[in-house]
Amino acid sequence: MQFSGRRKKLIGSSQNDLYDHCLQFYGQPPLENISLTEFETFAVERLKLLKTVENLGVSYVKNSEHYVKKLEELLSSPTMYVQGGTSEYEKRRKDHISHFILRLAYCQTEDLRRWFIQQEMDLFRYRFGDLTSKHKTDFLHKNNLKYETVSAEEKKSLKDKLITSSYGLSGITVEEYDFYKVPFQDALDLVRTRKVYLLAGNAYIPHHEIVTIVLNDFRTRLSKALAVIRFFYFLFFEEIILFSKNALSGYKSKSFIML
């Protein structure tokens, strides 16, 4: 789904289409105009968030219970909210825009890129893991990761094979957990080490492994995007037209982005 390329202010009904999921791959850059204040606030807050994610990753074992709890607290804190806008739409919009602003700041050097990708991945991993099973599948489909969940009947018929192909699974977990059918080309690490069941070109991935695959995809996309931005850095920046309701129409500043 694509909006018109012209930079128009987005209002109303398109709200539902633009941010139809709480999580995204940040594939499309924001196409609206925002005020200088929002620009600044969004960027600073996301940066604070990423720095906190980084600190958490140092203080706690990543993905451990404590880590997850702390991250949960963080994301529900009031500072994550835009003043005066706490709707789901506002949250998602902020998430979207702030990510893209930081891309500009962090595309310049290898170190910056690596740092940014690492924190964004950790944040993404947590948020993806937090989704319900249905929302996970929705997310996958919306992002062209056409991964179907395996039906209960199929799981039953393949139960023994699934148990013997993935580490640490029992009959019970196979029944309870979701399995995803992923084209084998998207699960090469598991295929190479024969840690997954393959049938007709599809790898049957238990849900705790799907995160790895999605993360790989996330990292690849972000890495590519940063490389492109870096290349077009100065060109790109010229395109950002900020205007505010006050007298700052057409304000452009390169130095602004250096946080």
Added chain:
Amino acid sequence: MPTSDYDPACLPDLLPLYYRRLFPFSQYYRWLSYGGVSKNYFQNREFSFTLKDDIYVRYQSFTTQNELEKEMQKMVPYKVDIGAVYSHRPSQHNAVKSGSFQALEKELVFDIDMTDYDDVRRCCSAADICSKCWTLMIIAIRILDRALREDFGFHHLLWVYSGRRGVHCWVCDDAARKLSVAARSAVAEYLSLVKGGEETLRKVVLSDPIHPFINHSLSVVERYFQQYAIVEQDILGSKESVDKVLALLLTTHIKKDLTIYYQDEKNPMKRWDRLCALVEHKKSSIKKGGQYFDKEIMLQYCYPRLDVNVSKGVNHLLKSPFSVHPKTGRISVPIDLKELNTFDPFEVPTISLICEELERPRADEAEEDDVKDKENEQEAGERRRIRDYKRTSLAKYVKVFDRFLEAMARSWKGEMLKKSDLQKDF
């Protein structure tokens, strides 16, 4: 005697005849064009030729079937290899800006070479093969063919006898041709169970849980093991080979037990049964490890040994089907899997045989064919050639190739329809 005596010195005389009248150019071109679904697929394909005196030329490419024929008839290659489909015509690769000339697609290929089994076959070594060790190729084909079809979902596999000591597999599905280096290497690793070089004694190590792929492969190996390994290869016959087998058992008490038992029991089958019984007994013991020794031994002696490097590279060149093997004179012919049990590599026609068969007087061709020949020269030439190979032992192998192409053609049709639908080109 199906093979005329082949003498490599005759190649310079036989090859021109082969390329003029027997090589199935029309089917070959049809294969490599893949239905014309992708533009320039044939034109951007690299071929390499090995000419007389071992002169090797790469980056050969051709615009039409006719050009391919003329060049091969002119250059008379001793060997023909097929490489990748590139971003530009390989023959013009020097004119392309460095970095832009890239290998884009190629079939996924596997090369099973009998020399890789030298440490476990007693009948032959190096370039020799016999009907006893040929069983290893049958096992390899059955295991890999099943896995590539059932596990990986590929449909269009062409198995080819290399002409001397091995077999090749060309996986021609669209998805296979588009695989990255990483994906090819992952597929090859998934299919690899025998690991380690000369220094490694125990080349197969199994642990719980046993992956379904390994179980499938084991059931194939088990079908052949007793007759192939115990009877024909006699791996539990002489002291020397018994020692080799026992060296794979890490558990000393099993080794000791067997050494004593083998002093009296000389029957190899009974010896094997005892080994299996002891391993089975061990399984029920509390201590871990060694529960799969018997299976590991079977796999080490029989499981297919792949060269991952051959499969990995998109730009890797592999011997072409219908190429001649200069040392044996045998044609690299497609193998019909339905007749795999009766395939005999020593029955594969040599170039001398089929050239000789060509010279035999025509049995039934009537004058009506001559009338038809008055038409278009090329068509006539082609039809003559089709009649020609049909008179030789090459015919049945070209039929296998035809069936393979027909199956693929059905999928090309689907692709073309999809494409024209997308372009709204009704």
